Amino acid sequence: MIAAIDHVQLAAPAGAEDELRAFYVDVLGMAEIPKPPVLAARGGCWFRAGSVQLHLGVENEFRAARKAHPGLRVTDIEAYAARLEARGVRVTWDDTLPGHLRFYTQDPVGNRLEFLEPTPTA
Known part of the structure; x- marks a missing residue:
């Protein structure tokens, strides 16, 4: 049975x-984690924040997906968005998901990233 998303x-x-390292580590605040040597030979890099892992793998004829994306839950989303904007990252807010604050951005190679935080219920 599926228990969680590993990465x-x-x-x-x-x-x-x-x-990618400059963006995911310096801007997003993630830590780079080492790839196993046999996988490191393929290029790319892996990052972690808490239990969340993002793996960036080299793809020949790369083209960033326009719609597909990870949804990353954050705390204090307004402060996090301000952190990204202060580092020159464009943040696009979206208010169409009930019960959440969220925004989208792109990494340096065009991958779409969603950041969201549930809003307190009354």
Whole structure:
């Protein structure tokens, strides 16, 4: 039986690892985790924040998905959005999900990322 999501895999073009590290570590505040040596030889990089893991793998003929994305739950979403904007990241708010505050952004290679926080119920 499925118990949890272990990680989410996103694609990236070859040679984008330094740019991805700068974004996922310095901007989003995630930690890079080492890839097993046999997988590291393929390129890409892995990141973690708490129990959440994002794996960025090299894809030949990379094209960022326009709709597919991970939904990442955050705390203090307004402060988190301000953190990203202060680092030059474009944040697009979306108010169409009842019971949540959320925004979208893109990583440096165009992967769509959703950040959301449930709103307190009355």
